[in-house]
Amino acid sequence: MTVSTAIARLNAADPDFARHLDHLLSWESVSDDAVNQRVLDIIKAVRERGDAALVEFTQRFDGVDAKSIDDLILGRERLELALTRITDTQRAALEKAAERVRIYHERQKQDSWQYTEADGTVLGQKVTPLDRAGLYVPGGKASYPSSVLMNAIPAKVAGVTEVVMVVPTPRGEVNELVLAAACIAGVDRVFTVGGAQAVAALAYGTESVPQVDKIVGPGNIYVATAKRHVFGQVGIDMIAGPSEILVVCDGQTDPDWIAMDLFSQAEHDEDAQAILVSPDAEFLDRVAASIAKLLPTMERAEIIEKSVNGRGALILVRDMQQAIDVANRIAPEHLELSVADPQAWLPQIRHAGAIFMGRHTSEALGDYCAGPNHVLPTSGTARFSSPLGVYDFQKRSSIIFCSEQGASELGHTASVLARGESLTAHARSAEYRILTQEKGN
Template identity: 65%
Template sequence: MSSIKRLSTQSEQFNPTLRTLLAFDASQDESIERATADILRHVQANGDQALLDYTQRFDRVSAASVAALEIERHEWLAARDALPADQRKALEAAAERVHRYHEHQRAQTWSYTEDDGTVLGQKITPLDRVGLYVPGGKAAYPSSVLMNAVPAKVAGVPEVIMVTPTPDGVRNPIVLAAAAIGGVDRVWGIGGAQAVAALAYGTATIAPVDKIVGPGNAYVAAAKRRVYGTVGIDMIAGPSEILIIADGSTPADWIAMDLFSQAEHDELAQAILLCPDLAYLDEVEAAIERLLPSMPRAGIIRTSLGNRGALIHVRDLDEACAIANDIAAEHLEISTRNPQQWADQIRHAGAIFLGRYSSEALGDYCAGPNHVLPTSRTARFSSPLGVYDFQKRSSLIHVSQEGAQTLGRVAATLAYGEGLQAHAASAEYRLNPADTES
């Protein structure tokens, strides 16, 4: 039995079948929502003591104070220095590439002057403080540290605060090394919804932040969803996705492994291939069956491909691009000859990988662009995490005396039309004033 579905756009059932395949139940678990709400309320009301209670309860770490849960910089530096040389070099190379790419995103303050002397513009300022959540314990995501911390520092954020759980007191050395390399300012050994609450509301020891970014489990996601509005958040991410458009010119084994690279994340991940060459789809399917048994996470991959994966036969690459725009995948590989020709047709995708050598895995770690990407078709209206997520825009309005004569009449007319007399009067007071200060 094949590990993955075969579909054809020429089937009458294709569209409803695709809709079912793409459907993801994002409904929240009631028990998780209730538990998260209780944790947030407890931390908001009891601050440090609540953090200590939850850290002992969930991570089995006892501390006399929250200050004792801070992981000092010398420990991060020691973790960095203790890394195997190749691992440290790889982290530093990735950090440098991520930094260089994100420097191109930094926005600048701008303004222009109208003929009457009125100056209009936009002032760019970084957020004051950002919180970065990083899974801890056995889970190690140093790449996520870099992808979240580096653009924040490029944006000019003065303080990036990292929180990471330390179950049974285990501090993940590669995560701490990434904090040292990525420019993090402080690290706290706390996790879960309680860490999100501390970052959002603040406690006697931990100052509140302006925005919380970074991945976490269902409780962390629920907490981020609930504190949004008190603070900003990056996004609520769904399962990882890869969509590949292929013309049959890339070795089938490469494409099979690219599908595996997302399917191995978890059973809900999605991996789909679009191709007009039926014989090539057969080759990829055969490669999947041949390579799958050698994968350490074969069970997860098989479940993911079986439940949410597909090899789809399309009429041509134009149709493949139209379907890709409908799917709006997190990761889109265009593994074809002349990939730019087809990329020009793509409007909706989190990240676009062009050509047979641009594997999605390179984007996850070291290509440079951010790997925090919109999922679950949200690429239709949202973008990858970047420097712009850590900067604010304020409008600049400096109206000259001459400009006030024109704008005042326009504003007053509109204000009277809305029945807002004070607005109108405020504008009219500045018509032909006695003073001449501009």
């Protein structure tokens, strides 16, 4: 197999740099009309025919010989069996990763709170977990047990009563690591269905699949399109684009390390994006040489080659300050600060899904076992959104209790504002609670 690299080289000093960068970053995660219509048809069928449609689509799309929905349900005992089928080393790794993810997310838990004003009025916020969450997990060989941990554990930490997992098993291919991860993470029910039909089942419910309040987890274009269509009926985590990594380096890290860090995201798929920013032109050359040297040794070399050549870049900047400015402009999913003193630059980072500090902190550690969630905003959405966390599985309700005196005092203010909006019923509703002696004043 012959592979070659022609990674783009950009210079922030060029007059057209902004335009070239925008072109490099552009990504449209939209479905074509054919995909969109197919998804709508699948959702309609699941809503109308429930379990029967799920069985039919699973037979057709996944090549699974399922006679009824019972053939697509895995009980808790099957998940426990998966734990015995993986190696001791794999089980230990899953358990350690799960423990670290759980400890980290425990710190995100929010508690209800209240305070009482001088007149006895009580204000506050009640934090309540979702009743049921749905977890979509890609199936077959391209399965990610780490995603099971990252999606299910925050839900359980939040107090979600039931976590329902859907995972396709194309041609009957079951991934034992995924099922073992589900067991360790505390998943309550598993259905071996996938695609848009699985999303529809979670959103609307069938005779066997319970309706959930929120759907989380990655999937292909059909899954992403279905999530768009069911949003509003249920909550969703995000519509994720291809994986991204941006490395900011001062030129002092081993170039082989940096090349492999770029590969770690490029190997996900051809549309993944890997970018290095540095003020050291010679270092960019050394990393380019490392890329060329290491690429033929990679198992997924063809995918990496297409990703690096199609959407990757080595960007030369004036200094570290401009490197940080470019990083904020890109708002990457993963940002590595591979520099001598990352803590000094941290306050200036405004937009990033996850920030990996220092030369020894590879992004891969965050994907699996560091503790923070690896479900992160992509395609520049880190400008306004955050990693998946416990807060995504909790709701917040406002609490308002007015004492007699408090209702009377607030009634005056509400009355003035309501009448200013010509909403007389609002005004009179508030005025009814104004104490008699105050009405006469």
